[in-house]
Amino acid sequence: MSTHQIQLTINGRPQHATVEGRLTLSDFLRGDAGCTGVHVGCEHGVCGACTVMVDGNAVRSCLMLAVQADGCTVTTVEGLAAEDGTLHPVQQALRDEHGLQCGFCTPGIVMTLASLTAADNKAAPDKVMNALSGHICRCTGYQGIRRAARKLAGGAA
Amino acid sequence: MKPAPFDYYAPATIEEACQLLSDAGGGATLVAGGQTLMPLLALRMSQPFVLVDLNGIKALKGISRQAGRTRIGPITRQNEAIADATLNAAQPLIVTAVKHVGHHQTRNRGTIGGSIALGEPAAELPATAVALGASVEVRSTRGTRQIKADELYFGPYATALEPDEMITAIDVPEWPSGTVSVFREIAQRPGDFALVGLTGAVTIDNGRITRAGIAWFGMGPTPIKARQAESALIGQEIAALDAKAIAELAIADTAPFDDLHATAEYRRTVGRRVFTRALSEALDLRAAA
Numbered sequence: 117m118s119t120h121q122i123q124l125t126i127n128g129r130p131q132h133a134t135v136e137g138r139l140t141l142s143d144f145l146r147g148d149a150g151c152t153g154v155h156v157g158c159e160h161g162v163c164g165a166c167t168v169m170v171d172g173n174a175v176r177s178c179l180m181l182a183v184q185a186d187g188c189t190v191t192t193v194e195g196l197a198a199e200d201g202t203l204h205p206v207q208q209a210l211r212d213e214h215g216l217q218c219g220f221c222t223p224g225i226v227m228t229l230a231s232l233t234a235a236d237n238k239a240a241p242d243k244v245m246n247a248l249s250g251h252i253c254r255c256t257g258y259q260g261i262r263r264a265a266r267k268l269a270g271g272a273a
Numbered sequence: 274m275k276p277a278p279f280d281y282y283a284p285a286t287i288e289e290a291c292q293l294l295s296d297a298g299g300g301a302t303l304v305a306g307g308q309t310l311m312p313l314l315a316l317r318m319s320q321p322f323v324l325v326d327l328n329g330i331k332a333l334k335g336i337s338r339q340a341g342r343t344r345i346g347p348i349t350r351q352n353e354a355i356a357d358a359t360l361n362a363a364q365p366l367i368v369t370a371v372k373h374v375g376h377h378q379t380r381n382r383g384t385i386g387g388s389i390a391l392g393e394p395a396a397e398l399p400a401t402a403v404a405l406g407a408s409v410e411v412r413s414t415r416g417t418r419q420i421k422a423d424e425l426y427f428g429p430y431a432t433a434l435e436p437d438e439m440i441t442a443i444d445v446p447e448w449p450s451g452t453v454s455v456f457r458e459i460a461q462r463p464g465d466f467a468l469v470g471l472t473g474a475v476t477i478d479n480g481r482i483t484r485a486g487i488a489w490f491g492m493g494p495t496p497i498k499a500r501q502a503e504s505a506l507i508g509q510e511i512a513a514l515d516a517k518a519i520a521e522l523a524i525a526d527t528a529p530f531d532d533l534h535a536t537a538e539y540r541r542t543v544g545r546r547v548f549t550r551a552l553s554e555a556l557d558l559r560a561a562a
Contacts, residue, residue: 118281140275174377174381175381181326243377
């Protein structure tokens with residue numbers, strides 16, 4: 117069993133850690149970095165709740181090892197809202213459109229939508245809508261989620 | 274639901290990776306994108322002693338063209354491949370197929386070579402590699418060899434790769450101008466594995482088919498080359514082509530099974546229809562389906 121020194125940036129803050137090779141990024145973010153907004157649902161890449169941004173791309177953090185994030189910039193849902201509590205546009209859209217019920221799946225959906233609707237790097241509306249297939253909402257509140265996504269993506273998808 | 278302990282290595286060169294595989298004597302597993310391996314580790318269906326991470330090996334990345342062939346570095350990520358101008362120009366069928374692999378979030382990590390090396394029978398890329406006549410370059414400390422894609426797959430997740438070997442490139446012939454793509458996937462939801470999948474290319478010259486490469490996925494224990502249909506298509510005049518009859522030949526080569534999601538009979542019925550429609554659309558035939 118090997119251990120490794122890693123250095124990464126989490127929500128704008130540099131962080132050093134010593135991790136076991138087998139530690140997943142999701143468990144590292146929750147247990148070591150205190151980012152409990154990273155929700156771990158299925159732990160094997162099906163549900164999408166643990167989605168975070170690694171170097172700006174949405175990825176499932178349970179399908180990556182912490183050691184593989186060495187040198188990367190990681191953003192979790194904690195890193196989106198402004199210091200004064202003003203919600204990120206994706207969070208605001210989900211709130212306005214009733215895009216959450218129990219909220220367990222929400223952080224993952226927020227991160228996918230944030231990665232694809234950033235003002236400087238906006239994906240085509242159909243790509244944004246299709247990316248929602250990577251998330252499962254067990255409350256089945258998909259209509260509100262889709263309304264919020266459509267609003268953010270622009271265009272009629 | 275947590276991986277069992279292993280020693281993790283991140284070599285910087287192919288030689289180092291091959292040495293690690295050799296030293297582990299079959300106890301090592303390679304990880305590229307990890308989008309299939311990580312679940313297997315979490316479920317402890319896979320418990321390697323050594324995990325060799327390929328992500329730091331620059332020589333395994335990137336896409337280039339040379340002498341009528343496209344060379345794809347195996348750790349090229351699926352979303353990178355979709356956005357790659359070279360691949361879009363040279364291998365439109367591969368780009369179409371990659372868009373159907375998993376979800377946007379898994380394509381940000383998942384790689385072309387990882388999918389081809391895994392050999393999931395219902396996956397898009399192994400079948401597309403078979404259809405296009407691709408081959409893989411494989412290295413170990415014992416040397417380098419080429420394996421044709423249609424000789425790579427023995428059964429579900431069973432391939433001709435030895436435990437000490439790794440794929441170092443995917444080599445895909447470029448089909449001539451006048452080639453059209455045929456691609457269809459029937460799945461319960463986008464991102465799910467195919468219940469029925471069809472992928473291939475057909476070259477047309479002066480109203481006649483000169484080349485055909487077609488394979489099924491989700492229709493048997495491996496990707497399945499539709500050999501009888503390919504033979505029937507080559508030389509065929511498009512105006513006189515009977516797509517339904519060729520679909521029968523294509524189905525004759527499949528070996529689907531019953532599972533939770535669909536029966537073998539369903540797969541054959543849908544496969545016939547999908548084949549007829551896809552071929553007719555690709556060749557612009559009327560009223561065949």
